[in-house]
Structures are given as C-alpha cells and as structure tokens.
Amino acid sequence: AQSVTQPDIHITVSEGASLELRCNYSYGATPYLFWYVQSPGQGLQLLLKYFSGDTLVQGIKGFEAEFKRSQSSFNLRKPSVHWSDAAEYFCAVGANNNDMRFGAGTRLTVKP
Amino acid sequence: EAGVAQSPRYKIIEKRQSVAFWCNPISGHATLYWYQQILGQGPKLLIQFQNNGVVDDSQLPKDRFSAERLKGVDSTLKIQPAKLEDSAVYLCASSLAGVSEQFFGPGTRLTVL
Numbered sequence: 257a258q259s260v261t262q263p264d265i266h267i268t269v270s271e272g273a274s275l276e277l278r279c280n281y282s283y284g285a286t287p288y289l290f291w292y293v294q295s296p297g298q299g300l301q302l303l304l305k306y307f308s309g310d311t312l313v314q315g316i317k318g319f320e321a322e323f324k325r326s327q328s329s330f331n332l333r334k335p336s337v338h339w340s341d342a343a344e345y346f347c348a349v350g351a352n353n354n355d356m357r358f359g360a361g362t363r364l365t366v367k368p
Numbered sequence: 369e370a371g372v373a374q375s376p377r378y379k380i381i382e383k384r385q386s387v388a389f390w391c392n393p394i395s396g397h398a399t400l401y402w403y404q405q406i407l408g409q410g411p412k413l414l415i416q417f418q419n420n421g422v423v424d425d426s427q428l429p430k431d432r433f434s435a436e437r438l439k440g441v442d443s444t445l446k447i448q449p450a451k452l453e454d455s456a457v458y459l460c461a462s463s464l465a466g467v468s469e470q471f472f473g474p475g476t477r478l479t480v481l
Binding site: 260288290292297298299300301305307348350352355356357358359360361 | 372408409410411412413416423424459461466467468470474
C-alpha cells in the first residue's frame with residue numbers, strides 16, 4: 257500500500273519569507289498526490305493536486321508543488337508567507353482515484 | 369453551493385457510552401467518506417460509501433463502530449461502546465468523482481473521558 261512521510265512536524269518562518277514543506281511518498285506506480293491545509297477547528301481544504309502532466313503544479317493561495325519521481329517527493333512551496341498561512345499542512349497520496357493515505361502533517365507557525 | 373455539514377461539532381462522553389455523528393454531504397455527491405483524525409496524525413479513512421453501498425470499510429473497527437447511509441444521502445457514524453482511544457476528530461467528506469474531488473466538512477471533535 258502507498259504511504260506518505262512528512263519529515264517536519266513543526267516549521268516556523270517569518271512573515272514574508274519563503275516556505276518549503278517536504279513530502280515523500282512510497283508507491284510503485286504513478287501516484288495521485290495532494291496537499292491540504294487545515295486551520296484550527298476547520299476541515300481540510302485542498303491546496304493543489306497532481307495526477308499527470310506538468311510536474312510543477314500551481315494551487316490556491318499562491319502555493320505550488322513539484323513532483324519529482326526520482327526523489328519520490330512532492331514538496332510544497334510558497335515564495336512569501338503571510339500570517340494567515342499559519343495552519344497544519346497535510347500531504348496525501350492516492351493509489352488511484354480512491355484509497356487516499358495522509359501524512360502526519362506539518363504545523364506551520366508564522367512569526368511577525 | 370452549501371458545503372459538507374456535520375453535527376455535533378463537539379461531543380464529550382464517558383468511556384463505554386455510545387455516540388453518533390451525522391453528516392450531510394454536498395448535494396449530488398454519490399461518494400461519502402468518514403475519516404478519523406487522532407491528535408498529531410493525519411486523517412485515516414474509516415469507511416467509504418458509494419450511494420448507499422459500502423465500498424471500503426477495511427479500517428473500520430467493526431466491533432464497536434458502525435455506519436450507515438440511508439437513501440444514499442445523509443450518513444451516521446456510531447461508536448458503541450466508546451473507548452478512551454476513540455478521542456479524535458471525525459471528518460466527513462463527499463465527492464462527485466473519487467478522492468481527487470472530495471470536500472471535507474468541519475469535523476466533530478470527540479472527547480472520551
């Protein structure tokens with residue numbers, strides 16, 4: 257079965273600084289890859305997803321992610337972080353269009 | 369467009385009691401998912417419905433958890449009896465076309481004392 261590792265439990269960045277959240281997956285074939293954001297007391301909101309095609313994916317709120325098959329990675333990036341980006345971020349992998357597995361999440365703190 | 373609705377938002381019970389959660393998916397969404405999210409972990413799929421039939425319940429602890437989706441719309445997840453380790457947020461999601469298009473509700477936070 258597929259699996260996801262998010263190596264960083266907690267990251268702190270200053271407002272205006274760039275951000276990269278790491279995600280590594282394990283799956284034998286081409287996976288479906290997702291990034292979600294969860295604010296306190298809220299459900300998960302989809303930031304972006306990758307199925308095929310261009311390996312650089314643009315999402316909402318200025319986020320992007322790059323699929324690197326050779327590294328089994330799908331890291332999330334943002335060039336300039338805003339205080340409102342403070343939240344929990346989850347990477348997820350799907351074996352197909354079903355059976356989604358989530359990572360443990362990375363909590364982002366934004367310093368003023 | 370209305371989102372996925374869940375109730376209650378919070379529930380506190382004592383161990384060995386029973387509890388039920390309700391989910392109303394987005395109108396027209398045939399697929400409904402229940403996830404369990406324990407503090408510090410990512411969501412884990414408990415059960416997936418396609419209309420009113422079960423597609424996947426391999427990770428549902430069937431000795432104490434049950435779920436139904438009558439008429440292919442609303443769904444109820446029940447725990448009977450609850451254990452301390454059931455303390456978690458229970459998320460409902462619905463989809464028109466697989467996990468790639470699923471939308472999540474706000475969740476129900478369960479605390480078992």
